[in-house]
């Protein structure tokens with residue numbers, strides 16, 4: 093497994109992984125019609141827009157196994173005055189979970205944020221129902237720091253939690269038990 097910065101040629105692979113991950117994680121929660129028929133084209137449009145007119149603070153990295161994209165993270169550095177850099181997306185392909193890829197991507201993000209936005213923390217939003225991801229973020233040292241409502245494109249409404257790291261140094265060296 094290796095990690096690297098994403099390039100424009102990764103757009104289709106990232107959109108495909110993003111759509112597939114949403115299908116796996118959000119089946120039974122988001123509408124089937126949305127997950128089966130609309131999600132890929134919507135994710136593709138999002139990623140094309142992100143790569144063609146990238147925000148100055150956007151950072152997208154991917155993990156590869158055998159030259160195939162099996163994970164990605166998208167972060168906006170220094171996005172919030174209080175919470176710091178915003179990890180907007182983190183996904184690992186189902187068949188590559190629990191191999192340390194999520195951790196490697198988070199550590200890459202932490203290292204980048206520390207260098208490019210020194211003094212900033214890191215935060216993200218995770219759905220209340222996404223217990224595996226919550227366990228992962230807690231293992232990575234994230235602290236639940238508030239809640240809000242996620243209104244996905246299919247029109248639903250779901251509780252989400254903010255997880256935050258006020259100091260990114262420990263994340264760089266977090267050990268797996």
Ligand SMILES: CC(C)(COP(=O)(O)OP(=O)(O)OC[C@H]1O[C@@H](n2cnc3c(N)ncnc32)[C@H](O)[C@@H]1OP(=O)(O)O)[C@@H](O)C(=O)NCCC(=O)NCCS
Pocket residue numbers: 113117182183184185188189190191192193194195196216217218219222223224225227228231232268269
């Ligand atoms: C959450 C996610 C990114 C984690 O990535 P991953 O590569 O599977 O995680 P790692 O292998 O790096 O896990 C590191 C440690 O976190 C903990 N962890 C990870 N997933 C866990 C789970 N499902 N249950 C309990 N602990 C978990 C473990 O301690 C793990 O170490 P171990 O496997 O040696 O026990 C991945 O499961 C994923 O893509 N999920 C679907 C998309 C998603 O929900 N993204 C987050 C949206 S906010």
